[in-house]
Amino acid sequence: MNMVSLDKKKFGSFILELSAEYTVYAPGKAGGKTEFIPVESEDEIDLKTLVTDLSPKGIFFPHSEVLYEYDKEGIRVPQKETGKPIAVWGMRGCDSRSLLMLNKVFGSAIQMPDNKNFQDPYWKEKYDSSVIFGTGCNEPLSTCFCNWFEGGPHSSQGMDVFVADAGDRFLMEPVTDKGRAALDKMSSFTDSTEDDKTTAAQLASEAQGGMAEPMDVNGLGEMLNNKYDEPVWEEVSAKCINCGACTFSCPTCHCYDIQDEGKGSSGKRIRIWDSCMFPIFTMEASGHNPRALSSQRVRQRVMHKYSYFPEKYGEFLCTGCGRCVTVCPVNLDIREVLKRINEYKKQGITNG
Ligand code: SF4
Ligand code: SF4
Incomplete structure (x- = not known):
């Protein structure tokens, strides 16, 4: 047909x-x-x-x-x-x-x-x-x-x-x-x-x-890896309130939690969406939190989408739907974050 x-x-x-x-x-x-x-x-x-x-x-x-x-x-x-x-x-x-x-x-x-x-x-x-x-x-x-x-x-x-x-x-x-x-x-x-x-x-x-000119995303993952410890993350995440709206509205975010709801000898095991933007997402039983800072959580979300996922599966974990741009209550625009990282490439800076 x-x-x-x-x-x-x-x-x-x-x-x-x-x-x-x-x-x-x-x-x-x-x-x-x-x-x-x-x-x-x-x-x-x-x-x-x-x-x-x-x-x-x-x-x-x-x-x-x-x-x-x-x-x-x-x-x-x-x-x-x-x-x-x-x-x-x-x-x-x-x-x-x-x-x-x-x-x-x-x-x-x-x-x-x-x-x-x-x-x-x-x-x-x-x-x-x-x-x-x-x-x-x-x-x-x-x-x-x-x-x-x-x-x-x-x-x-x-x-x-x-x-x-x-x-x-x-x-x-x-x-x-x-x-x-x-x-x-x-x-x-x-x-x-x-x-x-x-x-x-x-x-x-x-x-x-009718589409705006795209940003060149070649080498984005490598650039992110090189900028892992840079102050840029504090700069781009300063206004994030860690509400998680970006991850819940995103078509590709897929982190989840498993919860048991039980009483006596019966109950249910439930899978529920979770968000890497929430402070307790990585909280360990000891009380230590490897991503206690907002900047670390914003970095994790960006790294997962544009560095870790491509390394593992060969493509970015983002389709450019723009939902996270629209829904963010503090106007944190992920395109601006990526452009900020890309500026290093334009300047020919790959390390430091
Ligand atoms: S929607 Fe905006 S403020 Fe909320 S967690 Fe995402 S980036 Fe932060
Ligand atoms: S633009 Fe990318 S990161 Fe933002 S909601 Fe859409 S797929 Fe997710």
């Missing part, structure tokens, strides 16, 4: 068709914020918001997730509510790409000390069977910087079906076999025309032209 065209008047029918096969998530309102919510009809979907307040990582890696319940009878893993696979509508390229990064952490086989390979079954059960309908961004925001990191407003990385919003219609193009198979089950659309293909190409080119 090649590109198909969906008349927006038939979008409601399309969502109903999709809902018959999948649990559908799409951008919507929740508690006054925009985030990806389960939907059953077109009316619940926000088609206007470009970058939702919360990223869609919570669909696959929930804020709080019961890993298992226990009592005297044994251990039970909670069952999924619907048993249907997940389809996501309206995910932007920065978010679909973040899922590929998270899949390297949760979905890739990790060799354990007993030589068995471990993959996170909670992530895999949801992510592997999911189908992602991603949407191109025709008018990127001033906070978007996906073009710094091999992304772009019409990038289809991490998507199964790429969707271009062409005004009165959606132009949908399968990216993976999974996306093709999902579209094969639907009937609300028609074949695309040559005009549609020209329109999709024009939208992509105009969107790309």
Whole structure:
């Protein structure tokens, strides 16, 4: 199947068709914020918001997730509510790409000390069977910087079906076999025309032209490693209040804590998002805290994203979605931090 065209008047029918096969998530309102919510009809979907307040990582890696319940009878893993696979509508390229990064952490086989390979079954059960309908961004925001990191407003990385919003219609193009198979089950659309293909190409080119010039991120990891002990960290972190909003809204941050909630002989083991920006994140049982200072925590977040993760997985742990820029209550802009570090490169300084 090649590109198909969906008349927006038939979008409601399309969502109903999709809902018959999948649990559908799409951008919507929740508690006054925009985030990806389960939907059953077109009316619940926000088609206007470009970058939702919360990223869609919570669909696959929930804020709080019961890993298992226990009592005297044994251990039970909670069952999924619907048993249907997940389809996501309206995910932007920065978010679909973040899922590929998270899949390297949760979905890739990790060799354990007993030589068995471990993959996170909670992530895999949801992510592997999911189908992602991603949407191109025709008018990127001033906070978007996906073009710094091999992304772009019409990038289809991490998507199964790429969707271009062409005004009165959606132009949908399968990216993976999974996306093709999902579209094969639907009937609300028609074949695309040559005009549609020209329109999709024009939208992509105009969107790309609307992005600000990217910063050169070559050698960024090395530069960060060389600046580990420099006073620059105190300078760039001075206004951070360690609220953690940047990490909770980020599509790629994935630190978590494990908590037990129990009474008597029964209880639950729960996985909960955590944040390296919180003072007690690295607190040790002895009371010693290797990252007691705010500057050390800001440095850790930046180093993890632009030095440690690339060293281990070969790419930056940031998609340039700009959420951390928008949400920070003290306007700490991670782009400015990176530019500050990059200044050393311009000056030809790599050490000291
Ligand atoms: S959102 Fe801003 S103030 Fe809050 S922890 Fe992140 S950088 Fe610091
Ligand atoms: S670090 Fe900021 S810009 Fe990068 S992916 Fe996270 S929230 Fe988006």
